[in-house]
Amino acid sequence: MKEFGAILYNELIKTIRRPRSFIGFGVITFICLMLQGAFYHDGKEILSFVTGQLDNIFTVEGKVLNGNLICFVVLQTLIVQMPLLVALVTGDLVSGETASGTIRFLLTRPASRTKIVLAKWIAGLFYTLLLLIILGIFALFVSRAIFGTGDMMALNSEGLTIIRGDDINWRWGGAFLIAFLALGVVSSLANMLSCIMDNSITPIVTVMAIIIVFTIIGMFDLPSFDVIKPYLFTTHMISWRSLFEDPVPISDIVFSCVVLLVHIIVFVSISIFYFNRKDISA
Protein backbone atom coordinates (compact mmCIF):
# COMPACT_ATOMS: atom_id res chain seq x y z
CA MET A 1 0.00 0.00 0.00
CA LYS A 2 2.92 2.30 0.88
CA GLU A 3 4.47 1.48 -2.48
CA PHE A 4 1.18 2.30 -4.23
CA GLY A 5 0.98 5.57 -2.32
CA ALA A 6 4.47 6.53 -3.46
CA ILE A 7 3.67 5.70 -7.11
CA LEU A 8 0.39 7.60 -6.90
CA TYR A 9 2.08 10.65 -5.38
CA ASN A 10 4.69 10.53 -8.11
CA GLU A 11 2.03 10.27 -10.83
CA LEU A 12 0.04 13.16 -9.36
CA ILE A 13 3.10 15.40 -9.34
CA LYS A 14 3.99 14.36 -12.90
CA THR A 15 0.47 15.00 -14.15
CA ILE A 16 0.11 18.42 -12.56
CA ARG A 17 3.57 19.66 -13.52
CA ARG A 18 3.23 18.90 -17.21
CA PRO A 19 2.86 22.04 -19.32
CA ARG A 20 -0.17 20.66 -21.16
CA SER A 21 -2.05 20.37 -17.85
CA PHE A 22 -1.96 24.14 -17.60
CA ILE A 23 -3.51 24.45 -21.06
CA GLY A 24 -6.72 23.00 -19.58
CA PHE A 25 -6.69 25.34 -16.57
CA GLY A 26 -5.98 28.31 -18.83
CA VAL A 27 -8.67 27.42 -21.38
CA ILE A 28 -11.34 27.03 -18.70
CA THR A 29 -10.42 30.29 -17.01
CA PHE A 30 -10.36 32.11 -20.35
CA ILE A 31 -13.70 30.72 -21.55
CA CYS A 32 -15.40 31.53 -18.23
CA LEU A 33 -14.10 35.10 -18.19
CA MET A 34 -14.91 35.57 -21.88
CA LEU A 35 -18.53 34.39 -21.45
CA GLN A 36 -18.96 36.46 -18.30
CA GLY A 37 -17.70 39.52 -20.18
CA ALA A 38 -20.06 38.82 -23.08
CA PHE A 39 -23.03 38.43 -20.75
CA TYR A 40 -22.06 41.55 -18.82
CA HIS A 41 -22.18 43.64 -21.98
CA ASP A 42 -24.82 41.93 -24.13
CA GLY A 43 -26.66 39.75 -21.62
CA LYS A 44 -30.10 41.23 -22.24
CA GLU A 45 -29.73 40.82 -25.99
CA ILE A 46 -28.61 37.22 -25.59
CA LEU A 47 -31.53 36.54 -23.27
CA SER A 48 -34.01 38.01 -25.73
CA PHE A 49 -33.32 35.04 -28.03
CA VAL A 50 -34.73 32.82 -25.31
CA THR A 51 -37.51 34.96 -23.91
CA GLY A 52 -38.51 36.22 -27.39
CA GLN A 53 -41.29 33.65 -27.67
CA LEU A 54 -42.84 34.95 -24.46
CA ASP A 55 -42.34 38.63 -25.13
CA ASN A 56 -45.59 39.11 -27.05
CA ILE A 57 -47.71 37.87 -24.20
CA PHE A 58 -45.78 38.11 -20.96
CA THR A 59 -43.57 40.52 -19.14
CA VAL A 60 -40.78 38.56 -17.50
CA GLU A 61 -40.23 40.07 -14.06
CA GLY A 62 -37.27 39.47 -11.76
CA LYS A 63 -33.53 39.17 -12.19
CA VAL A 64 -33.13 36.65 -15.00
CA LEU A 65 -29.49 37.39 -15.76
CA ASN A 66 -27.73 36.18 -12.64
CA GLY A 67 -24.77 34.04 -11.61
CA ASN A 68 -26.76 30.82 -11.64
CA LEU A 69 -27.85 31.28 -15.25
CA ILE A 70 -24.31 32.19 -16.32
CA CYS A 71 -22.96 29.07 -14.61
CA PHE A 72 -25.60 26.94 -16.34
CA VAL A 73 -24.65 28.37 -19.75
CA VAL A 74 -20.91 28.00 -19.07
CA LEU A 75 -21.27 24.42 -17.85
CA GLN A 76 -23.46 23.59 -20.82
CA THR A 77 -20.90 25.08 -23.21
CA LEU A 78 -17.85 23.57 -21.57
CA ILE A 79 -19.18 20.08 -20.98
CA VAL A 80 -18.72 19.50 -24.73
CA GLN A 81 -15.20 20.92 -24.74
CA MET A 82 -13.93 19.65 -21.42
CA PRO A 83 -13.59 16.02 -22.51
CA LEU A 84 -11.06 17.24 -25.07
CA LEU A 85 -9.05 18.95 -22.32
CA VAL A 86 -9.25 15.84 -20.15
CA ALA A 87 -8.16 13.60 -23.02
CA LEU A 88 -5.26 15.91 -23.80
CA VAL A 89 -3.66 15.00 -20.48
CA THR A 90 -5.02 11.57 -19.61
CA GLY A 91 -4.62 10.10 -23.12
CA ASP A 92 -0.89 10.48 -22.74
CA LEU A 93 -0.32 9.12 -19.25
CA VAL A 94 0.78 5.63 -20.29
CA SER A 95 1.43 5.94 -24.02
CA GLY A 96 3.63 9.01 -23.48
CA GLU A 97 5.89 7.01 -21.21
CA THR A 98 5.79 4.06 -23.59
CA ALA A 99 6.81 6.29 -26.49
CA SER A 100 9.62 7.95 -24.55
CA GLY A 101 10.78 4.67 -23.00
CA THR A 102 10.45 5.82 -19.37
CA ILE A 103 7.79 3.16 -18.77
CA ARG A 104 10.57 0.56 -18.58
CA PHE A 105 12.16 2.38 -15.64
CA LEU A 106 8.76 2.64 -13.99
CA LEU A 107 8.22 -1.09 -14.33
CA THR A 108 11.51 -1.87 -12.61
CA ARG A 109 9.86 -0.80 -9.34
CA PRO A 110 8.50 -3.62 -7.20
CA ALA A 111 4.86 -2.49 -7.62
CA SER A 112 2.65 -4.59 -9.85
CA ARG A 113 1.54 -3.36 -13.26
CA THR A 114 -2.02 -3.19 -11.95
CA LYS A 115 -0.95 -0.72 -9.27
CA ILE A 116 0.94 1.38 -11.80
CA VAL A 117 -1.98 1.61 -14.19
CA LEU A 118 -4.38 2.32 -11.30
CA ALA A 119 -2.09 5.07 -10.03
CA LYS A 120 -2.07 6.64 -13.48
CA TRP A 121 -5.85 6.36 -13.72
CA ILE A 122 -6.32 8.02 -10.31
CA ALA A 123 -3.88 10.78 -11.33
CA GLY A 124 -6.03 11.33 -14.42
CA LEU A 125 -9.15 11.55 -12.24
CA PHE A 126 -7.39 13.99 -9.92
CA TYR A 127 -6.56 16.22 -12.88
CA THR A 128 -10.23 16.01 -13.99
CA LEU A 129 -11.32 17.00 -10.48
CA LEU A 130 -8.96 19.98 -10.52
CA LEU A 131 -10.41 21.11 -13.84
CA LEU A 132 -13.92 20.90 -12.42
CA ILE A 133 -12.94 22.78 -9.25
CA ILE A 134 -11.51 25.61 -11.36
CA LEU A 135 -14.66 25.55 -13.48
CA GLY A 136 -16.82 25.65 -10.34
CA ILE A 137 -14.90 28.59 -8.89
CA PHE A 138 -15.04 30.66 -12.07
CA ALA A 139 -18.41 29.60 -13.48
CA LEU A 140 -20.41 29.62 -10.25
CA PHE A 141 -18.71 31.69 -7.58
CA VAL A 142 -17.15 34.39 -9.79
CA SER A 143 -20.40 34.64 -11.82
CA ARG A 144 -22.42 35.03 -8.61
CA ALA A 145 -19.98 37.71 -7.43
CA ILE A 146 -20.41 39.63 -10.70
CA PHE A 147 -24.08 39.06 -11.53
CA GLY A 148 -25.57 38.23 -8.14
CA THR A 149 -27.70 35.21 -7.33
CA GLY A 150 -31.41 34.40 -7.64
CA ASP A 151 -33.84 32.16 -9.48
CA MET A 152 -32.47 30.32 -12.47
CA MET A 153 -34.15 30.07 -15.83
CA ALA A 154 -33.02 26.67 -17.06
CA LEU A 155 -33.44 26.05 -20.77
CA ASN A 156 -34.31 22.74 -22.30
CA SER A 157 -35.78 21.71 -25.63
CA GLU A 158 -39.23 21.31 -24.04
CA GLY A 159 -39.26 24.86 -22.70
CA LEU A 160 -38.18 26.71 -19.59
CA THR A 161 -37.91 25.66 -15.98
CA ILE A 162 -37.61 28.29 -13.30
CA ILE A 163 -35.59 26.95 -10.38
CA ARG A 164 -36.05 28.98 -7.22
CA GLY A 165 -32.87 30.46 -5.75
CA ASP A 166 -33.30 28.77 -2.37
CA ASP A 167 -33.57 25.37 -4.04
CA ILE A 168 -30.51 25.50 -6.25
CA ASN A 169 -27.31 24.84 -4.29
CA TRP A 170 -27.91 21.10 -3.88
CA ARG A 171 -28.59 20.91 -7.62
CA TRP A 172 -25.21 22.51 -8.36
CA GLY A 173 -23.51 20.04 -5.99
CA GLY A 174 -25.18 17.15 -7.82
CA ALA A 175 -24.45 18.64 -11.23
CA PHE A 176 -20.72 18.93 -10.56
CA LEU A 177 -20.70 15.39 -9.13
CA ILE A 178 -22.34 14.00 -12.29
CA ALA A 179 -20.02 16.13 -14.45
CA PHE A 180 -17.08 14.55 -12.58
CA LEU A 181 -18.49 11.09 -13.23
CA ALA A 182 -18.97 11.95 -16.92
CA LEU A 183 -15.46 13.30 -17.30
CA GLY A 184 -14.24 10.29 -15.33
CA VAL A 185 -15.53 8.14 -18.19
CA VAL A 186 -13.53 10.21 -20.67
CA SER A 187 -10.46 9.99 -18.47
CA SER A 188 -10.86 6.21 -18.14
CA LEU A 189 -11.39 5.81 -21.88
CA ALA A 190 -8.30 7.88 -22.62
CA ASN A 191 -6.31 5.90 -20.07
CA MET A 192 -7.48 2.63 -21.66
CA LEU A 193 -6.51 3.73 -25.16
CA SER A 194 -3.24 5.02 -23.76
CA CYS A 195 -2.52 1.51 -22.44
CA ILE A 196 -3.37 -0.03 -25.81
CA MET A 197 -1.55 2.39 -28.11
CA ASP A 198 2.14 3.16 -28.11
CA ASN A 199 2.31 6.79 -29.18
CA SER A 200 0.97 9.76 -27.28
CA ILE A 201 -1.08 11.47 -30.01
CA THR A 202 -3.26 8.57 -31.24
CA PRO A 203 -5.18 7.96 -27.96
CA ILE A 204 -5.94 11.68 -27.61
CA VAL A 205 -7.18 11.97 -31.19
CA THR A 206 -9.16 8.72 -30.89
CA VAL A 207 -10.96 9.93 -27.74
CA MET A 208 -11.78 13.21 -29.44
CA ALA A 209 -13.06 11.38 -32.53
CA ILE A 210 -15.25 9.07 -30.43
CA ILE A 211 -16.76 12.00 -28.53
CA ILE A 212 -17.39 14.01 -31.70
CA VAL A 213 -19.07 11.06 -33.48
CA PHE A 214 -21.20 10.14 -30.44
CA THR A 215 -22.22 13.78 -29.90
CA ILE A 216 -23.26 14.16 -33.54
CA ILE A 217 -25.34 10.98 -33.30
CA GLY A 218 -26.99 12.42 -30.19
CA MET A 219 -27.83 15.70 -31.90
CA PHE A 220 -30.01 14.27 -34.66
CA ASP A 221 -33.63 13.27 -34.09
CA LEU A 222 -33.53 10.30 -36.42
CA PRO A 223 -35.39 7.11 -35.46
CA SER A 224 -32.38 4.94 -36.32
CA PHE A 225 -30.16 7.03 -34.03
CA ASP A 226 -32.75 6.97 -31.25
CA VAL A 227 -32.10 3.22 -30.91
CA ILE A 228 -28.36 3.74 -30.41
CA LYS A 229 -28.48 6.83 -28.19
CA PRO A 230 -29.17 5.13 -24.82
CA TYR A 231 -26.00 3.06 -25.23
CA LEU A 232 -23.67 5.98 -25.90
CA PHE A 233 -21.89 7.38 -22.85
CA THR A 234 -22.14 10.88 -24.32
CA THR A 235 -25.94 10.64 -23.92
CA HIS A 236 -25.50 10.25 -20.17
CA MET A 237 -22.69 12.78 -19.85
CA ILE A 238 -25.17 15.65 -19.89
CA SER A 239 -27.55 14.06 -17.41
CA TRP A 240 -26.47 16.76 -14.91
CA ARG A 241 -28.96 18.96 -16.77
CA SER A 242 -31.80 16.79 -15.49
CA LEU A 243 -31.13 18.14 -12.00
CA PHE A 244 -32.49 21.44 -13.28
CA GLU A 245 -35.84 19.98 -14.27
CA ASP A 246 -38.96 20.06 -12.16
CA PRO A 247 -39.71 17.47 -10.92
CA VAL A 248 -36.20 16.02 -10.95
CA PRO A 249 -36.24 12.70 -12.88
CA ILE A 250 -34.34 10.80 -10.17
CA SER A 251 -34.61 7.38 -11.83
CA ASP A 252 -33.22 8.73 -15.12
CA ILE A 253 -30.32 10.38 -13.31
CA VAL A 254 -29.55 7.23 -11.31
CA PHE A 255 -29.68 5.18 -14.52
CA SER A 256 -27.27 7.59 -16.23
CA CYS A 257 -24.90 7.46 -13.25
CA VAL A 258 -24.98 3.66 -13.30
CA VAL A 259 -24.25 3.64 -17.05
CA LEU A 260 -21.32 6.03 -16.54
CA LEU A 261 -19.99 3.95 -13.63
CA VAL A 262 -20.25 0.76 -15.68
CA HIS A 263 -18.29 2.46 -18.48
CA ILE A 264 -15.59 3.48 -16.01
CA ILE A 265 -15.35 -0.06 -14.57
CA VAL A 266 -15.18 -1.60 -18.05
CA PHE A 267 -12.53 0.86 -19.29
CA VAL A 268 -10.37 0.46 -16.16
CA SER A 269 -10.69 -3.35 -16.29
CA ILE A 270 -9.60 -3.40 -19.94
CA SER A 271 -6.72 -1.03 -19.09
CA ILE A 272 -5.49 -3.36 -16.32
CA PHE A 273 -6.01 -6.47 -18.45
CA TYR A 274 -4.21 -5.04 -21.45
CA PHE A 275 -1.37 -3.36 -19.52
CA ASN A 276 -0.61 -6.58 -17.64
CA ARG A 277 -0.17 -8.39 -20.95
CA LYS A 278 1.60 -5.62 -22.78
CA ASP A 279 5.04 -6.36 -24.15
CA ILE A 280 7.25 -3.51 -23.02
CA SER A 281 10.56 -5.30 -23.24
CA ALA A 282 11.29 -4.14 -26.75
Next chain:
Amino acid sequence: MKPLLFFLFCCFSMRAVAGDDSKLLIREINKKFAQVNDYTANVFMKFDIPGVKMNSLNGKVFFKSPNKFRIRTKGIFFLPKQNPLQNISTLLLDTSSYTSVISGYEILNGKNCAIVNIIPLTAKTELILGKFWIDTKNILILKSQITTKNNGTLETNSTYSSLSNYTLPDKLIIKVEIKKIKIPKMMSGDLNKIAKRNADPNALETGTIELVFSNYTINTKFPDTIFTEKGE
Protein backbone atom coordinates in the same frame (compact mmCIF):
# COMPACT_ATOMS: atom_id res chain seq x y z
CA MET B 1 -97.35 48.31 -41.55
CA LYS B 2 -98.22 49.44 -38.01
CA PRO B 3 -97.18 46.17 -36.31
CA LEU B 4 -93.86 46.33 -38.14
CA LEU B 5 -93.24 49.91 -37.02
CA PHE B 6 -94.19 48.95 -33.48
CA PHE B 7 -91.77 46.00 -33.57
CA LEU B 8 -88.92 48.20 -34.85
CA PHE B 9 -89.66 50.80 -32.20
CA CYS B 10 -89.54 48.10 -29.50
CA CYS B 11 -86.21 46.81 -30.84
CA PHE B 12 -84.59 50.27 -30.84
CA SER B 13 -86.04 51.04 -27.42
CA MET B 14 -84.65 47.79 -25.98
CA ARG B 15 -81.27 48.48 -27.56
CA ALA B 16 -81.28 51.99 -26.07
CA VAL B 17 -82.23 50.61 -22.67
CA ALA B 18 -79.48 47.97 -22.92
CA GLY B 19 -77.00 50.69 -23.80
CA ASP B 20 -78.14 52.83 -20.89
CA ASP B 21 -78.04 49.87 -18.52
CA SER B 22 -74.48 49.13 -19.53
CA LYS B 23 -73.50 52.75 -18.88
CA LEU B 24 -75.21 52.58 -15.52
CA LEU B 25 -73.33 49.41 -14.59
CA ILE B 26 -70.01 50.87 -15.72
CA ARG B 27 -70.72 54.08 -13.82
CA GLU B 28 -71.30 52.06 -10.65
CA ILE B 29 -68.16 50.01 -11.22
CA ASN B 30 -66.16 53.20 -11.83
CA LYS B 31 -67.51 54.67 -8.58
CA LYS B 32 -66.01 51.69 -6.78
CA PHE B 33 -62.71 52.01 -8.66
CA ALA B 34 -62.57 55.71 -7.78
CA GLN B 35 -62.65 54.90 -4.05
CA VAL B 36 -59.25 53.25 -4.34
CA ASN B 37 -56.35 55.63 -4.83
CA ASP B 38 -53.79 53.05 -3.88
CA TYR B 39 -53.51 49.64 -2.30
CA THR B 40 -50.98 47.08 -1.23
CA ALA B 41 -51.60 43.40 -0.62
CA ASN B 42 -49.79 40.14 -0.19
CA VAL B 43 -50.07 37.97 -3.25
CA PHE B 44 -49.58 34.27 -3.81
CA MET B 45 -48.90 33.46 -7.46
CA LYS B 46 -49.40 30.08 -9.08
CA PHE B 47 -48.40 29.47 -12.69
CA ASP B 48 -49.49 26.92 -15.24
CA ILE B 49 -47.99 28.08 -18.52
CA PRO B 50 -47.40 25.63 -21.38
CA GLY B 51 -43.68 25.03 -21.82
CA VAL B 52 -42.80 26.82 -18.58
CA LYS B 53 -42.32 24.98 -15.30
CA MET B 54 -42.40 27.34 -12.39
CA ASN B 55 -43.14 26.92 -8.71
CA SER B 56 -45.59 29.20 -6.97
CA LEU B 57 -44.31 32.39 -5.43
CA ASN B 58 -45.25 34.87 -2.70
CA GLY B 59 -44.91 38.59 -3.18
CA LYS B 60 -46.36 41.97 -2.41
CA VAL B 61 -48.46 43.94 -4.84
CA PHE B 62 -48.52 47.74 -5.03
CA PHE B 63 -51.06 49.74 -7.03
CA LYS B 64 -51.57 53.45 -7.37
CA SER B 65 -54.31 55.04 -9.44
CA PRO B 66 -54.55 55.39 -12.38
CA ASN B 67 -52.14 52.70 -13.56
CA LYS B 68 -48.99 52.34 -11.48
CA PHE B 69 -48.45 48.73 -10.63
CA ARG B 70 -45.71 46.54 -9.25
CA ILE B 71 -45.28 43.14 -7.68
CA ARG B 72 -42.25 42.85 -5.44
CA THR B 73 -40.93 39.37 -4.91
CA LYS B 74 -37.66 37.50 -4.58
CA GLY B 75 -37.92 35.53 -7.78
CA ILE B 76 -38.65 35.36 -11.48
CA PHE B 77 -42.30 35.41 -12.53
CA PHE B 78 -44.40 36.13 -15.60
CA LEU B 79 -47.31 38.53 -15.88
CA PRO B 80 -49.42 39.18 -18.97
CA LYS B 81 -48.38 42.24 -20.94
CA GLN B 82 -51.92 43.59 -20.70
CA ASN B 83 -52.02 43.21 -16.95
CA PRO B 84 -55.70 43.13 -15.92
CA LEU B 85 -54.95 44.47 -12.44
CA GLN B 86 -53.60 47.57 -14.08
CA ASN B 87 -55.59 47.83 -17.28
CA ILE B 88 -59.24 47.11 -16.47
CA SER B 89 -59.79 50.11 -14.22
CA THR B 90 -57.82 52.37 -16.61
CA LEU B 91 -59.89 51.14 -19.53
CA LEU B 92 -63.29 51.51 -17.88
CA LEU B 93 -62.57 54.86 -16.25
CA ASP B 94 -61.89 56.44 -19.66
CA THR B 95 -65.57 56.47 -20.63
CA SER B 96 -65.06 58.87 -23.54
CA SER B 97 -62.97 56.34 -25.46
CA TYR B 98 -65.56 53.61 -25.90
CA THR B 99 -69.18 52.78 -26.29
CA SER B 100 -70.84 50.02 -24.34
CA VAL B 101 -73.76 47.70 -24.79
CA ILE B 102 -75.24 44.77 -22.93
CA SER B 103 -75.09 41.78 -25.23
CA GLY B 104 -76.91 39.37 -22.94
CA TYR B 105 -77.24 37.92 -19.47
CA GLU B 106 -75.64 34.83 -17.98
CA ILE B 107 -75.57 33.06 -14.63
CA LEU B 108 -71.98 32.90 -13.40
CA ASN B 109 -71.15 31.19 -10.09
CA GLY B 110 -74.85 31.38 -9.22
CA LYS B 111 -74.93 35.13 -9.82
CA ASN B 112 -76.90 36.92 -12.52
CA CYS B 113 -74.43 38.73 -14.74
CA ALA B 114 -74.90 41.23 -17.52
CA ILE B 115 -72.46 40.79 -20.36
CA VAL B 116 -71.25 44.28 -21.17
CA ASN B 117 -69.34 44.78 -24.39
CA ILE B 118 -66.92 47.68 -24.65
CA ILE B 119 -66.14 48.82 -28.18
CA PRO B 120 -63.52 51.54 -28.77
CA LEU B 121 -64.67 54.62 -30.66
CA THR B 122 -61.53 54.89 -32.76
CA ALA B 123 -59.60 52.23 -34.62
CA LYS B 124 -56.32 53.63 -33.36
CA THR B 125 -56.56 52.10 -29.93
CA GLU B 126 -54.90 48.81 -28.98
CA LEU B 127 -58.23 47.46 -27.74
CA ILE B 128 -60.45 45.55 -30.16
CA LEU B 129 -63.18 44.41 -27.81
CA GLY B 130 -63.71 44.24 -24.06
CA LYS B 131 -66.30 41.90 -22.64
CA PHE B 132 -67.25 42.10 -18.97
CA TRP B 133 -69.54 39.83 -16.99
CA ILE B 134 -70.90 42.19 -14.30
CA ASP B 135 -72.79 40.89 -11.30
CA THR B 136 -75.94 43.04 -11.52
CA LYS B 137 -76.74 42.73 -7.82
CA ASN B 138 -73.34 43.44 -6.25
CA ILE B 139 -71.91 45.43 -9.20
CA LEU B 140 -68.71 43.44 -9.54
CA ILE B 141 -66.79 42.24 -12.58
CA LEU B 142 -66.74 38.47 -12.22
CA LYS B 143 -65.23 37.71 -15.58
CA SER B 144 -63.63 39.64 -18.41
CA GLN B 145 -62.33 38.98 -21.89
CA ILE B 146 -60.12 41.65 -23.38
CA THR B 147 -59.04 41.32 -26.99
CA THR B 148 -56.23 43.55 -28.19
CA LYS B 149 -54.46 43.91 -31.51
CA ASN B 150 -51.04 42.70 -30.41
CA ASN B 151 -51.64 40.45 -27.43
CA GLY B 152 -54.67 38.37 -28.41
CA THR B 153 -57.42 37.59 -25.93
CA LEU B 154 -56.92 37.57 -22.19
CA GLU B 155 -59.56 36.19 -19.86
CA THR B 156 -59.89 36.83 -16.15
CA ASN B 157 -62.12 35.31 -13.48
CA SER B 158 -62.39 37.12 -10.16
CA THR B 159 -63.64 36.08 -6.75
CA TYR B 160 -64.51 38.66 -4.14
CA SER B 161 -65.29 38.66 -0.43
CA SER B 162 -64.57 41.33 2.18
CA LEU B 163 -63.35 44.10 -0.13
CA SER B 164 -65.98 43.74 -2.81
CA ASN B 165 -67.05 47.35 -2.14
CA TYR B 166 -63.72 48.41 -3.59
CA THR B 167 -63.76 45.80 -6.40
CA LEU B 168 -60.59 44.30 -4.97
CA PRO B 169 -60.61 40.56 -5.63
CA ASP B 170 -59.46 37.83 -3.26
CA LYS B 171 -58.56 35.65 -6.19
CA LEU B 172 -57.90 36.40 -9.81
CA ILE B 173 -57.38 33.75 -12.44
CA ILE B 174 -55.84 34.99 -15.67
CA LYS B 175 -56.04 32.83 -18.77
CA VAL B 176 -53.98 33.45 -21.90
CA GLU B 177 -53.69 31.50 -25.11
CA ILE B 178 -50.13 30.89 -26.21
CA LYS B 179 -48.11 28.62 -28.42
CA LYS B 180 -46.05 26.16 -26.43
CA ILE B 181 -42.52 27.43 -26.02
CA LYS B 182 -39.95 25.48 -27.99
CA ILE B 183 -36.28 26.19 -27.66
CA PRO B 184 -33.96 24.93 -30.41
CA LYS B 185 -31.66 22.14 -29.28
CA MET B 186 -28.58 24.11 -30.22
CA MET B 187 -29.67 26.93 -27.94
CA SER B 188 -30.88 24.80 -25.06
CA GLY B 189 -27.87 22.49 -25.27
CA ASP B 190 -30.26 19.61 -24.73
CA LEU B 191 -28.54 17.68 -27.49
CA ASN B 192 -29.55 14.14 -26.62
CA LYS B 193 -33.22 14.70 -25.84
CA ILE B 194 -35.45 12.75 -28.20
CA ALA B 195 -38.06 15.17 -29.53
CA LYS B 196 -41.73 14.30 -29.15
CA ARG B 197 -43.13 13.77 -32.60
CA ASN B 198 -46.57 14.56 -34.05
CA ALA B 199 -46.98 17.63 -31.85
CA ASP B 200 -48.43 20.59 -33.73
CA PRO B 201 -45.99 23.44 -33.05
CA ASN B 202 -48.62 26.06 -33.87
CA ALA B 203 -51.33 24.66 -31.61
CA LEU B 204 -52.54 27.18 -29.06
CA GLU B 205 -52.67 26.13 -25.44
CA THR B 206 -54.18 27.90 -22.47
CA GLY B 207 -51.86 29.25 -19.83
CA THR B 208 -53.16 30.13 -16.39
CA ILE B 209 -51.85 32.47 -13.73
CA GLU B 210 -53.65 32.38 -10.40
CA LEU B 211 -53.24 35.27 -8.00
CA VAL B 212 -54.54 35.02 -4.45
CA PHE B 213 -54.58 38.27 -2.49
CA SER B 214 -54.58 38.82 1.25
CA ASN B 215 -53.93 41.58 3.82
CA TYR B 216 -55.07 44.47 1.65
CA THR B 217 -54.29 47.96 2.85
CA ILE B 218 -56.12 50.70 1.01
CA ASN B 219 -55.35 54.40 0.49
CA THR B 220 -52.24 54.53 2.65
CA LYS B 221 -50.55 57.03 0.28
CA PHE B 222 -47.29 55.14 0.01
CA PRO B 223 -44.51 56.92 -1.94
CA ASP B 224 -44.18 56.61 -5.72
CA THR B 225 -40.56 55.52 -5.32
CA ILE B 226 -41.84 52.02 -4.65
CA PHE B 227 -42.49 51.68 -8.39
CA THR B 228 -39.04 52.76 -9.46
CA GLU B 229 -36.63 51.61 -6.78
CA LYS B 230 -34.57 48.49 -7.35
CA GLY B 231 -36.03 45.85 -5.15
CA GLU B 232 -36.10 42.14 -4.67
